[in-house]
Amino acid sequence: MTLDTLSRTCYSEDHEAFRSTVRRFVAEQLEPHAAKWDEDGIVPKDVWPKAGELGLLCPTVPEAYGGLGLDFGYNAIIDEEIGYGTDVATGFSLQSDIVANYIIQYGSDEQKQTWLPKMVSGEIVTAIAMTEPGTGSDLQALRTTARKDGNHYVINGSKTYITNGQNADLILVCAKTDTDVQPAWKGVSIVLVEANREGFKRGRNLDKVGLDAADTSEMFFEDVRVPITNCLGEEGKGFIYLMSELPQERLGIAISAQTAAQRAFDMTVEFTRDRKAFGKPVLDFQNTRFILADLKAKLQVGWAHLDWCIARHIKHELTPVEASGAKLWHTELQGEVVDKCLQLHGGAGFMNEYPIAKQWRGARVTRIFGGTSEIMKELIGRSL
Numbered sequence: 001m002t003l004d005t006l007s008r009t010c011y012s013e014d015h016e017a018f019r020s021t022v023r024r025f026v027a028e029q030l031e032p033h034a035a036k037w038d039e040d041g042i043v044p045k046d047v048w049p050k051a052g053e054l055g056l057l058c059p060t061v062p063e064a065y066g067g068l069g070l071d072f073g074y075n076a077i078i079d080e081e082i083g084y085g086t087d088v089a090t091g092f093s094l095q096s097d098i099v100a101n102y103i104i105q106y107g108s109d110e111q112k113q114t115w116l117p118k119m120v121s122g123e124i125v126t127a128i129a130m131t132e133p134g135t136g137s138d139l140q141a142l143r144t145t146a147r148k149d150g151n152h153y154v155i156n157g158s159k160t161y162i163t164n165g166q167n168a169d170l171i172l173v174c175a176k177t178d179t180d181v182q183p184a185w186k187g188v189s190i191v192l193v194e195a196n197r198e199g200f201k202r203g204r205n206l207d208k209v210g211l212d213a214a215d216t217s218e219m220f221f222e223d224v225r226v227p228i229t230n231c232l233g234e235e236g237k238g239f240i241y242l243m244s245e246l247p248q249e250r251l252g253i254a255i256s257a258q259t260a261a262q263r264a265f266d267m268t269v270e271f272t273r274d275r276k277a278f279g280k281p282v283l284d285f286q287n288t289r290f291i292l293a294d295l296k297a298k299l300q301v302g303w304a305h306l307d308w309c310i311a312r313h314i315k316h317e318l319t320p321v322e323a324s325g326a327k328l329w330h331t332e333l334q335g336e337v338v339d340k341c342l343q344l345h346g347g348a349g350f351m352n353e354y355p356i357a358k359q360w361r362g363a364r365v366t367r368i369f370g371g372t373s374e375i376m377k378e379l380i381g382r383s384l
């Protein structure tokens, strides 16, 4: 089974031709190392330039800044092929779908010239640091400050759960440049911080329930000085930028969730066909067929919805509320699929040597990061 057997409606022939390049890369460069990287808790940095060489990082970066100037459909294909071809969590989508977008949309020409070509080539790895030990969902309450001192900001605070945290060379730090202004969101800015700045320290590579190879870290900022030209876009507009760009992050998570659910489903069909109980394949029990039939129908609906979202996003028409709906629905579907598929594996499902165990562990977080399911409902609810 591959993703080719689904009749997709959001992609052109060029998109689909690109798919084979990604698939080959996943099979040759990622999947063979999955076990080692999971054990290490990190994907080594030297994989990034290999992805960059094939155009698999930040495909939407304009040609003027070293990119291919393609549409979001190419990001989606990369997310799908990685999600379907391996359980390794690479952190590529964080760079391609999220960080690159902020710099493309709001960066100065100098920031674009400095960072985008290196992000495209994989020479550097990036992260975005919003969440803090004291706040995640409520971003207005963040406590990290970037205080102006002459032509510099002095940054103090700490961040946690930051994807690519150990590997990152450049971090987009959300900080308060004004702690007095009301409403509080008007004081939030996004500041680019190079990891070699004095006073910046990485904390632990956190021990997670799943996504073992993704380095997720604490970060500490103690009087870190950066020039005020490192502010992304306008000072005090950070919260508005986050609200404008989070939909793409949420769509990316929805794509990965739907794809990972399809992978778990396909593997379970194979497993239950081979596994015998009471003298017949587990797939032959009516209960198994009904569960899988139900999931197959939901996956079918899911693909149709996802194609609609991707097509709308390529045309820049997907609304924040629609993106929240997509993240909510596809990640909840993923949770249902992996849980039911694990059950159909019996005891093998609880053994880490079977992929479904890893998929079940990894799926749990998609309902949490990028905004929890509850926050998605809040956002959708506000549109009523």
Ligand SMILES: Cc1cc2nc3c(=O)[nH]c(=O)nc-3n(C[C@H](O)[C@H](O)[C@H](O)COP(=O)(O)OP(=O)(O)OC[C@H]3O[C@@H](n4cnc5c(N)ncnc54)[C@H](O)[C@@H]3O)c2cc1C
Binding pocket: 127, 128, 129, 130, 131, 134, 135, 136, 137, 138, 160, 161, 162, 163, 164, 208, 211, 216, 365, 368, 369, 370, 371, 372, 373, 374, 375, 378
């Ligand atoms: C593996 C992983 C990777 C991550 N990567 C990054 C990253 O790269 N960068 C980054 O900045 N962050 C990252 N995060 C953080 C992630 O985005 C947050 O964990 C998430 O947004 C939830 O915030 P929180 O953990 O503070 O939970 P809290 O906000 O404390 O929420 C706790 C519970 O309260 C609920 N809740 C909160 N507010 C409301 C409300 N208004 N109504 C109803 N229920 C509510 C939540 O839904 C949740 O169930 C990552 C997290 C993980 C686990």
